[in-house]
Amino acid sequence: MNNSKFITNFTQLPPNLYIGLIIAGFVFAVGLISIIWTPHDITVLNIQEKLKPPGNKLYFFGTDHFGRDILSMLMIGAKTSLLVASCATFLGIILGVPLGLLAASRSEDLVDDIIMRGNDLIFAFPAIIIAILITAILGPSIENTIIAIGIFNIPVFARITRGAALPIFTLDFIMAARACGKNSFQICSEHVLPNIASILIVQTTIQISLGILAESGLSYVGLGTQPPMASWGRMLADSQTMISFAPHLALAPGIAIIVTVLSINILGDGLRDYLDPKLKKNLS
């Protein structure tokens, strides 16, 4: 009986949740596998094998101008992308969410103003400008890419948390909790966070997909991941001069980016459909 209940619930999940989960999960798995195994070693240059077209027996997606295996590079690129985007999003959450909660809980005094004006200030620095400033001083590296994108994520999460938490704070059960002597921390963790979690989860998927796009852009202009580490953005930068005679070099990483970002966005839409309280009522 339990089993059948599980199955009915399972089929009621929105289809985009499945599709997104399967594709994004695949990319994630590929990235994980690349840590222990790739078809070829991409740190070894093999000029004899350079610019092989796709469909080759040894090199499924062909090779680049140094004779490196494109498939292996794509796999490592998946790892880089997801690592940078997830870490940057995590940075945005652990700093942005508490700030947003603080602003919402103190919406009647100066604290809110200060936090929100600070947010506006960070918003004025696009991620690439932060990356430029950081690289100008510290030089390009994967950690600096994470910091640059992460800083940009902080005000995003602060703003969305505050916006979602403000209406919750006006509800009677918050006042009831206060009348029960609960302090601000307890109120936020027991009453506010659980009720805005779905919005934050959906925003997380959005920021991860934006992070993947940002990472590829930064790597493309040389501010992100540095060789010999592979990244989709770098692969695109390398392919640019050869695009007229080896377009597969540009197509493969481009499609990898699109598929990954698309799957995460679809996953986000699916989560929104699933977690939306209006729809949830019908499900339960």
Next chain:
Amino acid sequence: MTLLTIENLSLEIQKKEILKSVNLKIKRGEIFGLLGESGCGKSMTAAAITKLLPMHSNLTGKIFLDNENLVKTSETNMGSIRGKKISMIFQEPMTALNPLQTIGKQISESLLLHHNITKRDAMEIVINGLNEVGLDPLIISPNRYPYQLSGGQRQRVMIAMACILKPKLIIADEPTTALDVKTQAEILCLLKDLVEKENISLLLITHDLGVIAKLAHKVAIMKNGKLIDTGETKTVFTRLSHGYTRKILSDSIPKIVAPPKISQNVLLNVISISKTYKRKFSALEGKNFNTPTLRNISFSIRKGECLGLVGESGCGKSTLARSILGLESLDSGEINLDGAILSFVDKPTRDIRSKIQIVFQDPFSSFNPRHQIHRIISEPFNLLKKKHNKELKSKLLKEIISAVELEENDLKKYPHQFSGGQRQRIALARAIIIRPKLIILDEALSALDVSLRNNILVLLQKLSLKFNLSYLFISHDIHLIKAITNRVLIMRDGTLIEIGKTRKILKNPSHPYTKSLINATPSIPKSWIKRLGGKS
């Protein structure tokens, strides 16, 4: 002289039956009341007549307006009927007007849409229309935006908009529910005068029997999408031929449960407290606007007493409630509970706080939707110095859930699994689980359907006796105040203007404001009540 005839009207929305074979007739110039509890299908009847239905609805039956069947007519034709022959007035004056357009433009819109006239001519008619609804165009210019008007004024604009083309039928869906008592009385008067003058039929949809008694020539009572009883208003409520009609009438009269005898010992003493609500500081806006919300308020509550607090929205009732809970820092004054100082400027101790709890108006926002009932009810344990062990906790939980007449297995459910009345019982359980001395009931019965109110009133009385509770009963409803309180405070603009025995004040109000408040409250004719008493 029949204007509107509805025959066998049924409505399904997403395969769910909303209206079941409804029949009714409205004559020209008649005020026809449609009475029912929330969710009974009254608003959907209005939507069906104008055919502004949600997606996936299936409407069958006949609606004749002057021999034209609206069910069969095309959407284009409906467009020329809406606004011109049938117009509507909605409940929420705050959201029913477009915030970005002037009221003049919004009123003239249907004129320009249905008639071929110039904007200048239209504006002249608009100015006339504003005059007719009691808005002097010299003071309330048509160039104003909705945000520059009060709730009552906005509702007048809605009425002007509905009347501007002299339609044959106006459908008013709970037109005064969102308004204060006095504004409600004014708006109802205005509506009545206008439809009489222009010989317009009015379909008045409401849950309030008092409103029906005051206005409607004829009434239809609706329950679960069906018409239960219909006829001349007076006949329906004196004949009382249907059980449901009788129930609605008896439910609409709050049961008197005020404790007859109360002790002389004072429980809560409020001594001249004042509070000025400071607007958030901003260098941006320059000066601070400080409006005093509580001015020099003093009163006391005795043990076992139920004290009423009456006032219109924004008079400071809720601030007073929060102050007594110790959630608001005061500018001056003192609050004593059982001899201990509760709040002045510092935060009160948990021990004192545990003696006061609150029940809110809205049963839907009172609970965290993600917590189970047992977790919700045990939240006040947080105030206790000594933490209870598990067994004691579950024993207390079981005790309290049966005290509010709910089941033990309800403890494992979530709030959304309960109806409004059950939720207020849960709120009461949460309030009394740590055995407080005083409970603040902040409009606790106002959001409930009348059929549930009397049960909760009786429960309140039982609990008061069982747990030795005193109540501060905040309400805008004079009838409820009369039913449950011993003494009453009348509050206006942050000051107390009258204190005394409830019966005395309601009979002989000394302050003109109290007088007007009592007069404005729609009440049920004595003759009806007598019939009810006589038959049962």
Next chain:
Amino acid sequence: MLSYLRARLFTLIISVLLSSFTIFVLIEVVPGDPASFMLGINATEETVESLRKELGLDHNFLNRYLDWSIGMLSGDFGISYTYRVPVQELIMERLKVSLPLATLSLTLSIFIAFPVGMLAVQFQGKKIDHAIMVVSQIGIAIPNFWFAMILVLIFSINLQWFSAGGFYGWESGFLMGLKSLILPAIALALPQASILSRIIRSAILNTLMEDYIRTARSKGLSLRQVIPRHALRNALIPVLTILGLQFSFLLAGAIIIENVFFLPGLGRLIFQAITQRDLIVVESAVMLLVFSVIMVNFIVDLLYILVDPRLRK
């Protein structure tokens, strides 16, 4: 309205002050000695010392900040170390590319997004709507620089309609100049338009659920009449907010796109300056970009007044 204006102006000034201070601290204080940083390890003690003088590093940090910010206000951005010309001249030259590119792509994305978003609303739930949602979902996922490369592959290399990169300069005629900006502008605009059209669609659909739409319908307006009269302007408020935020993405995108097309814009200038360690140029150019984001958001705040009468009180 005055209090609203004052509040926005106050925010504007604070933002400019704080952001300029942040940039200054990051570039002139964090690296330690900017002079030796700029010259690298091979520099002699003498050259470092003379650069220090030139940069005014013998003064204290607050004075330098004041000099720099007051200089910028009066249009003096300092002298580039590598090019030996006033920085403002360099920047002005680059703005002739960057400014038209940003304007062109912003206009393009707005002119695509509005009709598409409205079309999706008109056909909500129908095939056209679904198609628009799918295409825009893909549009969001496409990195603009990759899209730019594909455009080059198709239109420059295969069809040879446009040159693959570079800028003819406005001297060779307005149309020639415009021609070299068309592909970059399209590459920038399409992903932006995808996001914007979705926002417009959902903003209008949300507005259509408001009570006052029901009021308007009850006056006899059809669904088609209601959208332009009551929904569009009200939906504009959230759309404006997003548009303001989008500008920052547009700017970031433009910096990258300039690299794809080898356009001599502000972004390329910054990259060259970074590789040449010319901190004076980096500092001023970054400040200018940040300032433009702040200004655009200020303008959006002013546009709210036009849309929403409640702010005019």
